Amino acid sequence: MEDRQSASKIVVTGQWPEYAEAHLGFRNYWYPAMASSSLGKRPQAVKLLGEDVVLVRDNGRAYALNDRCPHRGVPLSMGRRQFPGTISCAYHGWTYDLKDGNLVAALTDGPDSPICGKRSVRIAAYPVEERAGLIWVYIGDAPAPPIEEDVPEELLKAGTVPMVMVETRKGNWRYGMENAVDEAHAKYLHRRTPFYFFSKFPVYSTDVRMEVAEDGKWLVRTGKQVFDSQTYGELGSWPGREWWRVGGGVSTFAARLPAIFRISHKTWSDYQFFVPVDEHHHLAVMVSAKWPSRLGKAWWKLYYHAYVRPFHHIMLNRWEDDRMVSMMSIPPEKLFRPDISVTTWRKWSSETARRTPEAPATSKP
Ligand code: FES
Incomplete structure (x- = not known):
């Protein structure tokens, strides 16, 4: 059977040629x-x-x-x-x-x-x-810049306690990164995931955008109005009253080059790095980081191993996200409004990614 991802190509429209290549x-x-x-x-x-x-x-x-x-x-x-x-x-x-x-x-x-x-x-x-x-x-081909240029600066702060999980996954790195950036998927795919089961979960947002942060390094996802339950004409309402959803705070989502996604929760942050292996595989490097007091350090490690790792990194990221990513097959693709999160990422990374310097032309004697 032909591999569904054998092409590993992202649709080329002329708007993101470097990304497509x-x-x-x-x-x-x-x-x-x-x-x-x-x-x-x-x-x-x-x-x-x-x-x-x-x-x-x-x-x-x-x-x-x-x-x-x-x-x-x-x-x-x-x-x-x-x-x-x-x-x-x-x-x-x-x-x-x-x-x-x-x-x-x-x-x-x-x-x-x-x-x-x-x-x-x-x-x-x-x-x-x-x-x-x-x-x-x-x-790379150009001399290496200082590593501080490429590691999110919060991770370099003294007192950071990073908890790391690394695994090789099927699919081109762009499928993994685009799944993270994709605004709409979480609202449906992760709706029943245990990690968010008791959290308030919106149905959709209007005016979704990815805006460049002040430091010029992050693309931050924003939306204007957030709706909880809606009526879809004669089809009825969805998802209905979800009385058990009482918790949850506001998280922010951001992406940066070369392929980093960050979810900032109230007291800790989750980083996902999608490292290209070959055309059909990537390394998913997941880092959950917190900046706790000395006493809080042991509690954070316990919280990570008992909750974040099994419920977020394994159930949500591996069993839900990775399952979709490994089955995706594009092109072709037909995009809808929320996919502006994906297309903005493609265009922005295409325009701003570091280039390999051209070799100086050699003149013949
Ligand atoms: S010493 Fe490496 S192949 Fe011979």
């Missing part, structure tokens, strides 16, 4: 690759924006190299940690410096191996940082 994501950004707690001395393979990367921790620091030994093309992630600060390929023992990818020894050719230090056998090293409980890798 970004099958493997926007380059020149820092992306979260895994939870800090998941990375130890053992090499780990990840795929980011179509690039194979091996991550490893040495002396407390995280390093990332391209996951391919230039000798015979074996993944370095299968390798061994023979000497401090290095990784040795599992096949013939070529040994690379974790800092810069230089070949520092070819163990099976003796200590005087002439291939050592040659530029042609150097492996690309990626900039790596650790922030907010995550390992971040810069994937």
